[in-house]
Amino acid sequence: MNIGIVGLGLIGGSLGLDLRSLGHQILGVSRRSSTCQEALARGIVDDAGVNLSMLAAADVVFICTPLGAIIPTVEELIPHLSANTIVTDVGSVKTPIVKAAAAIWPNFVGGHPMAGTAESGLDAAISNLFAGNPYVLTPVETTPANAVKVVEEIVRSLACKFYLCSPENHDKAVAWISHLPVIVSAGLIDACMHETDPNVLELAQQLASSGFRDTSRVGGGNPELGVMMARYNKGELLRSLQQYRHRVDELIAHIEQSDWHALEEKLKHTQHSRPEFLASKNF
Amino acid sequence: MNIGIVGLGLIGGSLGLDLRSLGHQILGVSRRSSTCQEALARGIVDDAGVNLSMLAAADVVFICTPLGAIIPTVEELIPHLSANTIVTDVGSVKTPIVKAAAAIWPNFVGGHPMAGTAESGLDAAISNLFAGNPYVLTPVETTPANAVKVVEEIVRSLACKFYLCSPENHDKAVAWISHLPVIVSAGLIDACMHETDPNVLELAQQLASSGFRDTSRVGGGNPELGVMMARYNKGELLRSLQQYRHRVDELIAHIEQSDWHALEEKLKHTQHSRPEFLASKNF
Numbered sequence: 001m002n003i004g005i006v007g008l009g010l011i012g013g014s015l016g017l018d019l020r021s022l023g024h025q026i027l028g029v030s031r032r033s034s035t036c037q038e039a040l041a042r043g044i045v046d047d048a049g050v051n052l053s054m055l056a057a058a059d060v061v062f063i064c065t066p067l068g069a070i071i072p073t074v075e076e077l078i079p080h081l082s083a084n085t086i087v088t089d090v091g092s093v094k095t096p097i098v099k100a101a102a103a104i105w106p107n108f109v110g111g112h113p114m115a116g117t118a119e120s121g122l123d124a125a126i127s128n129l130f131a132g133n134p135y136v137l138t139p140v141e142t143t144p145a146n147a148v149k150v151v152e153e154i155v156r157s158l159a160c161k162f163y164l165c166s167p168e169n170h171d172k173a174v175a176w177i178s179h180l181p182v183i184v185s186a187g188l189i190d191a192c193m194h195e196t197d198p199n200v201l202e203l204a205q206q207l208a209s210s211g212f213r214d215t216s217r218v219g220g221g222n223p224e225l226g227v228m229m230a231r232y233n234k235g236e237l238l239r240s241l242q243q244y245r246h247r248v249d250e251l252i253a254h255i256e257q258s259d260w261h262a263l264e265e266k267l268k269h270t271q272h273s274r275p276e277f278l279a280s281k282n283f
Numbered sequence: 284m285n286i287g288i289v290g291l292g293l294i295g296g297s298l299g300l301d302l303r304s305l306g307h308q309i310l311g312v313s314r315r316s317s318t319c320q321e322a323l324a325r326g327i328v329d330d331a332g333v334n335l336s337m338l339a340a341a342d343v344v345f346i347c348t349p350l351g352a353i354i355p356t357v358e359e360l361i362p363h364l365s366a367n368t369i370v371t372d373v374g375s376v377k378t379p380i381v382k383a384a385a386a387i388w389p390n391f392v393g394g395h396p397m398a399g400t401a402e403s404g405l406d407a408a409i410s411n412l413f414a415g416n417p418y419v420l421t422p423v424e425t426t427p428a429n430a431v432k433v434v435e436e437i438v439r440s441l442a443c444k445f446y447l448c449s450p451e452n453h454d455k456a457v458a459w460i461s462h463l464p465v466i467v468s469a470g471l472i473d474a475c476m477h478e479t480d481p482n483v484l485e486l487a488q489q490l491a492s493s494g495f496r497d498t499s500r501v502g503g504g505n506p507e508l509g510v511m512m513a514r515y516n517k518g519e520l521l522r523s524l525q526q527y528r529h530r531v532d533e534l535i536a537h538i539e540q541s542d543w544h545a546l547e548e549k550l551k552h553t554q555h556s557r558p559e560f561l562a563s564k565n566f
Contacts, residue, residue: 114492116492133492134490134492136490163489172478172486173483173489176474176478176483177475177492178490178492178494180475181471181494181495182494183538184467184471185467186549186550186553187527187530187534188463188464189560190530190552190553190556191523191526192560193552193556195459197452200455200456200459203446203448203453203456204456204459204560205460205560205562206456207397207419207453207461209397209416211460211464211465212461213560213564214497214500215464215467215500216464216553216560217494217498218498220556220558223547224547226546226547226550227547230538231543234538234541237538238538238539243474243477244471244474244531247474247477248470248527248528248531249528251466251469251470251473252524252525255513255520255521256521258514258517260510260514263510264509266473267469267509269473269476270473270476270499271505273503274502275503276488277475277487278491278496279488281491281496
């Protein structure tokens, strides 16, 4: 199959590596010709260029740009496509993307591979990034069944854990497990930095160990990515944050009232619940 | 030197391994004789038993029991000690422990090795657990200088990062980087479990990946340990929680008001601040 990839970063490049090794013809488009040359040199693509026009030959196109560039890219791409071309994306928020894209290109299937590394860019692209990790497709009523089938087959060939759901349920779910943790974790770092005694702050920095490292990791991540997910998933993120705030208030109340029994019951509940989120994951 | 260790779990057992390999004579006390036998079999101690009386020969005694048992253990131990014996502990909260222990045994030096693994118990004890990790001593005005010097020398021989501070500053610092993260992280798990749509909750559990795993880790840990640190460090934990709540409220306000510039500045600040807590750590 001729597969186009727009945006040759971590996700686009890793998709190219896997799909090309499965025998597909990979056409890559990047805004920078140096990235195109690197993708060719690493054998990530069969052909690469800076113009979307080269995707006229594609059967399926993966849009792997940052979230904010997905819809403008689809708009630019449309004049070059034949009517049968299927377009999919890898954006981490689905409702606004699918709504806008399906309105201008019915053969659009929203997608979200839940895979990544701490690195970004084409240099970070690796084989088997998606294997064992969740990959969600979010078709809507108007999405042609054949378009879903074609993208599903490609996605399943990556050996990922495949899921189908509505864009709305996707966005609710990722608000809980992906976007809320960023704010929770950023708030932790910010709170620590508000310690007013410089000796205590320095000591806290010296004594911080793996507990702080892990809890603060996603709050210390890419600021642009954090803002983008908050902009695009604002409603669901706020809904999860309000629930979170109530839960923290409840924990504070238990501690204020020295209600150690209630605190222990709550911590037993969280200890018991956490494994449900981690079962059969690729880590 | 004759070194006594009361409580042969992860910390006590790992201390025994390291200190015995440095040539000290290690006397271990555990409430369970099966643990004593295991410690002898693994070469963690030179002698072991269930009675504190065997520590009459010790120059220094490390109390490695859970936090709630430290003071009762010191009280039980005193009748068996000679006046010169130095007692130290490994509890994760220092102010109440040091206050109570120094009042009944002036030769007491509070201590806290910031090391651990996900496991607990003697089976989890390993060599070099402390190497490269912080180890804090918290002497007070009345602590004899010689007692601090002796414990400091032993602790430094573990190749740890050595720190001295007041019990109060220790408790403020660990509230930020060790105890606050537990509540922040438990609140995250608890909030997710309050999703009322079972389809969305199931999807969230399926899609949760490394971001959720890391942010939720310490909130899914040992409930008894969580309650103990909240009980013993209640004042400082509440102080850090109030600050945290303000910071989360500020982040919520930025999102509600779609103030993406302010959100991005805040996330740049947290991204920039986090490495200060992780510099030159053993992970």
